[in-house]
Amino acid sequence: VPMSIAGTILMIAVVVGMPMHNLPMPSLGYPNSKASTFVDFTKLFAHPRIAMLSAEEQTCTSALMAAITNPMATNQSTHLIMYSGKKLNELGNYLACTNTLDSRYILFGVTLGQLYLRIGTCLPTECTSENLDFLKPGVASFVKSAIGLDFKEENVLFTDVKSENKIFGKKGIGYAIFWIVTGFLIFLFVLATALDRFGYLKAEAIENSNALKLLSCFCGSRNLVSFFNTQNKLDVNLEVLNGVRVLAMGWVILGHTYGAQPVRPVMNIATKFNSIMAEYWFSYVKSATVSVDVFFFLSGFFSALAFFNMFREPTYRSASKIFIAYLHRYLRLFPILIFCFMFLVCFMPTVKDEPSNPFVKKWVENCYTKWPFTFLYINNFQSNQRDICIGWSWYLMDDMQFYLITPFLVLPFFSSYALGLCLLGAYTVISTIATAIIYSHYGLHNSWMKPQGDEYFDQYYVKPYCRIVTYFLGIFMFLLYQQHKRKEGDMDFPKFSRFEDIFKRNPWIKYAMYLIGLGLMHITVYGIYFFDKYPNDWGQGLATFYELAFRPFFVIGLMLILYPTLIGEGNFVRHILGHAIFNPIARLTYGGYMLHLIVLDIFGTYSLNSYFTSHSVIWHSCLTMWFVSYLISFVTSILYEVPMIQGLKLFLERARKPKPKTDDKLLADSPNSQSQ
Numbered sequence: 001v002p003m004s005i006a007g008t009i010l011m012i013a014v015v016v017g018m019p020m021h022n023l024p025m026p027s028l029g030y031p032n033s034k035a036s037t038f039v040d041f042t043k044l045f046a047h048p049r050i051a052m053l054s055a056e057e058q059t060c061t062s063a064l065m066a067a068i069t070n071p072m073a074t075n076q077s078t079h080l081i082m083y084s085g086k087k088l089n090e091l092g093n094y095l096a097c098t099n100t101l102d103s104r105y106i107l108f109g110v111t112l113g114q115l116y117l118r119i120g121t122c123l124p125t126e127c128t129s130e131n132l133d134f135l136k137p138g139v140a141s142f143v144k145s146a147i148g149l150d151f152k153e154e155n156v157l158f159t160d161v162k163s164e165n166k167i168f169g170k171k172g173i174g175y176a177i178f179w180i181v182t183g184f185l186i187f188l189f190v191l192a193t194a195l196d197r198f199g200y201l202k203a204e205a206i207e208n209s210n211a212l213k214l215l216s217c218f219c220g221s222r223n224l225v226s227f228f229n230t231q232n233k234l235d236v237n238l239e240v241l242n243g244v245r246v247l248a249m250g251w252v253i254l255g256h257t258y259g260a261q262p263v264r265p266v267m268n269i270a271t272k273f274n275s276i277m278a279e280y281w282f283s284y285v286k287s288a289t290v291s292v293d294v295f296f297f298l299s300g301f302f303s304a305l306a307f308f309n310m311f312r313e314p315t316y317r318s319a320s321k322i323f324i325a326y327l328h329r330y331l332r333l334f335p336i337l338i339f340c341f342m343f344l345v346c347f348m349p350t351v352k353d354e355p356s357n358p359f360v361k362k363w364v365e366n367c368y369t370k371w372p373f374t375f376l377y378i379n380n381f382q383s384n385q386r387d388i389c390i391g392w393s394w395y396l397m398d399d400m401q402f403y404l405i406t407p408f409l410v411l412p413f414f415s416s417y418a419l420g421l422c423l424l425g426a427y428t429v430i431s432t433i434a435t436a437i438i439y440s441h442y443g444l445h446n447s448w449m450k451p452q453g454d455e456y457f458d459q460y461y462v463k464p465y466c467r468i469v470t471y472f473l474g475i476f477m478f479l480l481y482q483q484h485k486r487k488e489g490d491m492d493f494p495k496f497s498r499f500e501d502i503f504k505r506n507p508w509i510k511y512a513m514y515l516i517g518l519g520l521m522h523i524t525v526y527g528i529y530f531f532d533k534y535p536n537d538w539g540q541g542l543a544t545f546y547e548l549a550f551r552p553f554f555v556i557g558l559m560l561i562l563y564p565t566l567i568g569e570g571n572f573v574r575h576i577l578g579h580a581i582f583n584p585i586a587r588l589t590y591g592g593y594m595l596h597l598i599v600l601d602i603f604g605t606y607s608l609n610s611y612f613t614s615h616s617v618i619w620h621s622c623l624t625m626w627f628v629s630y631l632i633s634f635v636t637s638i639l640y641e642v643p644m645i646q647g648l649k650l651f652l653e654r655a656r657k658p659k660p661k662t663d664d665k666l667l668a669d670s671p672n673s674q675s676q
Contacts, residue, residue, distance in 0.1 A: 059126045059131075060123070060124070060126045060127035060128075060131050060132070062126075063124035063126040063127070064080075064123060064124055064126075064127065079096075079097070079100050079102075079103050079122060080103065080121075080122050080123065080124075082096075082122075083096050083097040083100070083103070083105075083122035084097075084119075084120060084121045084122045085119040085120040085121065085610070087119070087267060088117060088119055088143065088267075088269075088270070089117055089118060089119065089265045089266055089267050089269055089610060090119060090120065090265065090267060090610045091107075091118070091119075091120035091265050091610050092105075092119075092120035092121070092122060093122075094120060094161065097120075097122035098161075098162050100122075101125075102124065102125055103122050103123065103124065103125065104122075104123050104124065104125045104127060104128070104160065104162070105120065105121070105122055105123075105160070105161050105162060106120075106121050106123050106127060106128075106129060106132070106158055106159065106160055106161075107119075107120055107121070107157075107158070107159040107160075107161050108120075108121055108135075108139055108156075108157075108158060109156070109157045109158075109159060110139065110140065110143050110151050110155045110156050110157070111155050111157065112151060112155055115262045115263070116262065116263040117143055117269070118265065128160060129158040129159055129160040129163075132158045133158075135156075135158075136153040136156040137153055139156045140152060140153055140155065140156055174342075174345055174346035174347075174349070175346055175347060175349070175350055177342075177346055178342050178343070178346035178347050181342070182639070185218070185639045185640065185643070186639065188215065188218040188643070189218050189220050189638070189639055189643075190220075191215070191218070192215050192216060192217075192218040192219040192220070193218075193219055193220040193221055195212075195215070195219075196216070196219045196221055196222065197221070200212075201215070201216050201219060213650060214647060214650065216646075217642075217643040217644075217646035217647045217650070218643045220638065223638055223642045223643070223646075224638065226642070227584055227587065227637070227638070227642065228584050229583075235485070236574075236578075237565060237566050237567070237568055237574060237578075238566070239574065239577075239578035239580075239582075239583065240562060240565045240566070240570075240573060240574045240577040240578040241298055241301070241562075241577075242577070242578065242582040242583050242585075242586035243576065243577025243578060243579065243582045243586075244294065244298065244558070244562070244577060245295070245298060245582075245586045245589050246582050246585050246586050246589065247577075248291040248294040248295060248298075248589075249291075249589045249592055249593060250626060251284075251288050251291035251294075252288060252291045252292070252593065252596070253592075253596050253622055253625055253626050253629065254285060254288060254622050255285055255288020255289065255291065256288075256596065256597060256600060256625075257600065257618055257621050257622040257625060258276075258285045258288075258618055258622075259285075259288075260600060261613055261618065264611075264613075265610040265611070266610075266611065266612070266613045267610050267611065267612050268612050268613060269613070272612070272613055272614060276613075276615065277448055277532065278532070278533075280526075280529055282529075283525050283526045283527075283528050283529040284525055286448055286528045286529075286532070287524075287525040287528055287550075287554075289461075290524075290525070290550065290551055290554050290555075292395055292467075293467070293470040293551040293554065293555055294470075294554075294555065294558065295395070295399075296398070296399065296402070296467060296468075296470040296471045296474065297470045297471065297473055297474040297477070297555045297558065297559075298474060299399050299402065299403070299471060299474060300402065300406075300470070300471035300472065300473065300474020300475045300477075300478070301474040301475070301477050301478045301481075302474075303402070303403050303406045303474075303475075304406060304409075304410055304474070304475045304478040304479075305478055305482075306325075307325070307406055307407050307410045308410055308478070308482065310325065311407075311410060311411065311414060317411065317414075322407050325407075326403075326404065328648070329400070329403055330377075330400070331644070331648050332645060332648065333396060333400070333590075334644070335636075335640040335641040335644045335645075336590060336591050336594050336595075336633075336636065336637075336640070336641055337374070337375070337390075337393070337396070337594065339594075339636050339640050340390055340393075340594050340595065340598065341367060341371060341374070341375075341389070341390065343598060344363055344364055344367050344389075344390065344598070345364065345367050345368065345371075348360060348363070348364050348598075348602075349364060360601055362386065363389075363390070363391065366387055366388060366389045366391075367389040367390065370382070370387060370388055370389045371389045373388065373389065374388065374389045374390055374393055374397075377396065377397045377400040377401065378397065379393065379394065379397055380394045380397040380398060380401075380462040380463065380464065381463075383458065384454070384458060385454070385457045385458050385462055386454070390594075392593075392594075392597050393594070394462040395593070396594075397462075397464075398462070398464045398467055398468075401464045402464065402468060402471045406475075409423070409424060409427075409475060410475075413479070421479075424472055424475060424476065427468075427472065428469055428472050431465055431466070431468050431469050431472075432469060432548055434465050434466065435460070435465075435466045435469075435547070435548060436544055436548055438459055438460050438463075438466060439460060439543075439544045439547055439548075440540055440541075440544050442455040442456075442459055442460070443540060444456050444460060444543070444544075444547070445531070445535075445538075445540075445543045446527075446528055446531045446538075446543050446546055446547060446550075447528075447531040447532050447535040447538075448528075448532050467551075469551065469552050470551055470552060470555045473552060473555050473556065473559065474555075477559055477562070477563070477566075480563060480566075481563075481566045481567070484566070484567040484568075507569075510564040510569055510570060513560045513561065513563065513564060514560070514561055514564075514573075516557070516560055517556075517557040517558065517559070517560030517561040518557065518561065519557070520553055520554070520556060520557030520560070521554050521557035521558065523553075524549070524550050524553045524554045524557070525554065527546055527550065531543070531546070561573060565577075565578075585630070587637070588630050588633040588634055588637060590633075591629075591630075591632075591633030591634075591636055591637055591641065592626075592629045592630050592633045594633075595629050595632050595633055595636070596625055596626075596629035599625055599628050599629045599632065600625050603621070603624070603625070603628075
């Protein structure tokens with residue numbers, strides 16, 4: 001195991017550190033050899049009805065045209081041409097423009113769904129973002145001619161980046177609070193580790209002192225040993241789910257890395273990226289959203305397992321015990337969530353003032369005003385998903401809401417298996433019908449070639465009643481697993497012959513299940529390829545049907561692969577996905593998910609302005625994001641998460657009785673139980 005860890009770290013280090021000069025890189029300079037392109041763009045200012053413009057608009061156009069048409073009279077013309085972008089998605093030289101007294105940097109941008117295109121312009125100070133509205137028709141036409149998409153005037157934005165980014169580049173009280181809290185936790189970490197090293201945290205001393213017991217939660221040596229412990233106290237067959245979790249998280253990062261290209265200043269967005277999206281294999285990237293449904297499936301399985309083990313003891317079926325389970329879940333998710341919040345609010349305003357990332361400012365502002373919705377786990381019900389604090393935390397909101405109803409899904413099985421199964425099926429049908437109505441009503445579709453409106457996220461993608469079906473499949477998978485593990489006094493399962501007996505009589509059946517499962521997953525993923533290849537040939541009914549089947553059928557294919565392994569008959573899969581190396585990495589997936597988009601956008605903000613994209617650039621970025629996100633997740637886990645979880649256990653020891661002894665330890669006590 002140590003050799004496996006060392007080899008993996010070495011491999012990642014080599015990949016992350018490979019020479020950057022072998023990759024297509026952004027242009028460092030802004031030569032004026034293509035000044036004619038900029039001059040052509042500035043012809044938009046030669047408005048045919050300039051006499052009808054307001055005084056402010058005429059002042060702007062006159063100042064610009066004077067600088068362009070009479071370059072010998074002033075150096076301003078050189079500044080405007082040199083510091084402006086020459087092509088679509090070229091940002092120009094923002095810092096040089098803003099440091100020039102007679103110039104103002106204005107970002108001309110257009111948005112369409114998740115696509116964001118822009119060109120940086122260095123204009124006279126007479127031009128502001130408020131007096132450029134008369135240019136909207138011309139800008140929309142200019143961009144349309146460049147990439148062939150139909151943009152409307154309301155899609156055009158003018159941004160005075162210097163004015164908009166006033167909150168950036170400053171170190172305020174929030175920055176100090178962030179480092180004071182982090183420094184205090186580091187101090188406790190060092191102190192507890194030193195005391196343990198010199199023998200002051202022995203078992204006898206800890207048992208007789210509450211202060212030492214609390215301090216021991218921050219002991220680095222103990223937490224590291226616990227973190228890297230690859231011995232699973234649960235059923236050994238469940239280790240296969242660690243590999244599934246790690247691969248699904250990698251899929252999420254890959255999808256977000258590719259998905260960030262349409263909103264980044266990519267110079268060849270209209271040529272190279274369109275050709276990338278048309279490739280057959282790229283359907284796996286387009287289908288990366290299903291990786292979240294894999295997490296919902298795993299969460300449904302483990303949540304049902306936890307509540308089933310809890311409800312085995314009748315005294316644990318009370319409202320007070322269920323409330324403690326809710327509190328336990330909330331507090332376990334809290335450390336990483338509060339860290340992300342503090343990082344966005346306290347640290348992100350200190351990043352440098354740049355135009356390359358238009359979303360960081362929005363994230364920070366949202367967390368100033370919308371944070372209660374996030375910490376109450378209801379931000380997925382906000383009317384505009386662009387206004388939520390920690391936008392990607394919608395997954396936690398859905399998962400927490402699923403967890404809240406899980407006891408009421410599990411309890412009926414203790415009365416009647418048939419009743420519980422009927423209720424689970426009825427809820428699945430209701431969710432499917434609701435999804436179909438919403439998807440059809442708003443005219444949503446599956447093609448990347450037809451940009452989605454805000455309704456896709458606001459009304460469908462983040463809503464729990466549209467995403468819960470795969471969570472139900474996770475509960476059903478647990479029921480099949482528990483039928484294999486049933487004991488005396490368990491819920492009354494149907495008396496049908498167990499599948500493992502069939503596998504033992506004919507082992508080829510499990511290989512057939514593997515092939516069918518892989519085929520089902522492949523078919524559902526590559527359906528998107530045909531929607532993109534023929535975007536106008538599919539009606540709304542077929543698009544809705546595909547969306548209803550896409551996520552559940554992919555998870556059903558995964559279930560066919562996992563089921564033989566979970567009942568002890570799939571050693572081949574267990575030896576791969578259940579390898580011990582996945583155990584510690586799987587413990588970082590929650591932190592990796594919450595942190596990877598922050599890392600991705602920090603890299604985007606601190607990166608060079610405009611660049612040319614390619615597979616090698618994107619994959620290098622993806623591997624870098626994966627490594628850095630997991631590294632930061634590891635540090636925050638040791639400093640924030642693990643100590644708070646250990647302290648939570650001490651707090652709850654007096655709030656509930658000892659758990660009944662069972663062969664399957666309740667998942668909530670495992671360090672691998674973050675809501676995935």
